[in-house]
Amino acid sequence: MYAVIETGGKQYRVEVGTELEVELLDAEPGKTVSFDRVLLVADGDEAAIGRPLVGDATVSAEVLRQDRGPKLIVFKYRPKARSRVKKGHRQELTVLRISDIVLNGKSAAKSAAKAESDAKTERQRLEEVAAVQAAKDAELAAKLAAPKASTKEPAKKPTTKASTAKAKAATESKSSAKAETKTAAKAETKTTAKADTKAAPKKTTAKAKADDATDKPAPKKSAPKRATKKDE
Numbered sequence: 228m229y230a231v232i233e234t235g236g237k238q239y240r241v242e243v244g245t246e247l248e249v250e251l252l253d254a255e256p257g258k259t260v261s262f263d264r265v266l267l268v269a270d271g272d273e274a275a276i277g278r279p280l281v282g283d284a285t286v287s288a289e290v291l292r293q294d295r296g297p298k299l300i301v302f303k304y305r306p307k308a309r310s311r312v313k314k315g316h317r318q319e320l321t322v323l324r325i326s327d328i329v330l331n332g333k334s335a336a337k338s339a340a341k342a343e344s345d346a347k348t349e350r351q352r353l354e355e356v357a358a359v360q361a362a363k364d365a366e367l368a369a370k371l372a373a374p375k376a377s378t379k380e381p382a383k384k385p386t387t388k389a390s391t392a393k394a395k396a397a398t399e400s401k402s403s404a405k406a407e408t409k410t411a412a413k414a415e416t417k418t419t420a421k422a423d424t425k426a427a428p429k430k431t432t433a434k435a436k437a438d439d440a441t442d443k444p445a446p447k448k449s450a451p452k453r454a455t456k457k458d459e
Contacts, residue, residue, distance in 0.1 A: 228335040230328050231267040232286050238266065241286060241325045243335050251319040254290045260323065262286045268330045275330060284330045288323040296320050 229242045235250025254260050265284040268275045275281045296318040303312035328335040 228268070228270040228328055228330075228338070230265055230269075230284070230286050232262045233264040233266055234262060241288075241328075243325055243328060243339050245325045246291070246322065247325075248294065248296070248320045248322055250321070251293070252290070252321045254321065256290050256292050258290050259326065260288050260290060262288070268328065270330065270333070270335075281330070283332075284328075286325065287327045287329075288325045291322040291324055294320045294322050 229240060231238055231240050233239075234252075237250070239247055239249070241247065252260060263280075263285060265281045265286055266277050266279065268281050268284050275284065277284075299316045299318075301312075301314040301316060303314075304310065326336060
């Protein structure tokens with residue numbers, strides 16, 4: 228619902244909650260002011276047009292503060308008369324907030340409050356429904372995740388003193404077997420080395436001398452000398 232009011236020689240289109248500046252009114256901040264000069268009231272598709280005013284229609288507003296408008300410069304000039312006049316002006320204003328519009332006993336403020344409360348209750352209802360649905364989804368997700376966790380993580384067997392003793396004995400037996408195999412391998416390598424040294428026969432002195440003689444290179448034969456005249 229909105230209305231068109233007249234004050235200070237001007238017309239304003241207002242709704243509930245609208246803040247506007249009007250010409251100076253004799254009212255202190257915090258007080259309520261009512262306007263009887265209502266030119267038009269519209270509510271949805273219905274509209275009441277005044278001729279010139281709408282009967283049984285009032286607009287009430289709360290005075291917020293007294294203010295002043297922007298500064299206006301007025302300059303008066305007369306050519307060829309050496310006349311110059313400069314003036315400044317700031318209009319006194321009153322700031323209002325529309326609190327209610329009433330037409331034939333129907334209040335716009337009450338209807339707006341009712342609509343707001345309905346919207347709040349509807350929002351709360353939707354929030355509750357969303358919360359319930361979220362709880363259901365979380366429960367379903369937990370149920371689906373439970374079997375996967377059980378399959379992935381096998382149950383650990385409880386450890387006892389007997390099992391720990393058996394494990395220690397097994398490790399000790401393995402270590403002793405490794406030590407025995409290492410010692411056996413070392414003994415085998417030593418025996419094979421001794422057998423090789425024994426198998427190699429020693430050469431006799433005569434044979435060794437013959438081999439040395441054969442190994443030495445043969446002496447080179449000197450070429451025969453040519454006969455010269457002196458020798459003849």
